[in-house]
Amino acid sequence: MSDSGHGSGCFKCCFRFILTSGLTALFVWLSLRTTKPSCSISAVYLPALNTSGASNATRSNHTLYFTINLKNKMKDKGVRYDEVRLSFYYGANTSVPIGNYTVPSFYQGHGKDADKLGNLTARGVPWEAAFRAVSNGSKPVFRMDLYTRVRYKIVFWYTKRHNFMVENTTVEVNNSGKNSGTRQRRSFHAPAIFSVTLFVLVLLL
Incomplete structure (x- = not known):
């Protein structure tokens, strides 16, 4: 026994x-597994394509105002971004560069969203053709590429740098010179x- x-x-x-x-x-x-952030263009405004009350001043204003949204979906890890380099293009299937912008490096906490606003002078856009298009109900397309390197913060230390790239993010602009940006819902991750x-x-x- x-x-x-x-x-x-x-x-x-x-x-x-x-x-x-x-x-x-x-x-x-x-605990060590990481999920890449998500990126979207939440808002765009081009005064030159605003047909309501259009004047010579607005038609000659070639500034592109934008807001990008970066979402950290991880509830237990932070994200440290290096400088975020943005490249903007005119047209969905073309490669007409119209400007670049750099977002300074920053830290994003657990499960946080980050809205980054910026503006640049858009060069190379066929403004007259684009204005006629929005006046006739069409929606010109603008495209953005994003590149940076990120480190993930796990408890008290950071991982090595990882490349983070988002390509071909597109928005359609209406006759108010704006897009209708959408945001993704927050999601709760329970496995850990x-x-x-x-x-x-x-x-x-």
């Missing part, structure tokens, strides 16, 4: 060790919390 009990106790210890090790490995993997709960329960067994 004693040998049987001893063997059963060893089996339970081995099983518990394997289960604990497996859950620990899962917890570490989930679930794994921590399992880990604690095993330790209490």
Whole structure:
């Protein structure tokens, strides 16, 4: 009986060790796993394409005002951005560069959104043709590419730098010179919390 009990106790210890090790490995993997931020153009305004009350002053204003939204979907990690380089183009399927802009480096907290506003003088846009198009109900398309490098903050330390690139983000501009930007819903990620709960329960067994 004693040998049987001893063997059963060893089996339970081995099983518990394997289960604990497996859950620990899962917890570490989930803790170190990262998700890239998402990027969208939430607002654009071009006074030169605003047909309501158009004047010579607005028609000659070739400034492109914009707001980009960067979303950190991770609830347990921060993101440190290097300088964010933006390149703007006219046309969905063409490569007519119209300007560049640089967002200074910044830190983004857990599960946070960051709206970055900027403006530039758009050069190379066929303004007369674009104005006629919006006047007739068409919607000229503008495109943006984004490039930067990011580091993810896990507890007290940062990972190495990772390239982060978003290409062919497009918006259509209407006769008010604006686009109708949309935002993605926030999402809650539970796997890491679930794994921590399992880990604690095993330790209490």
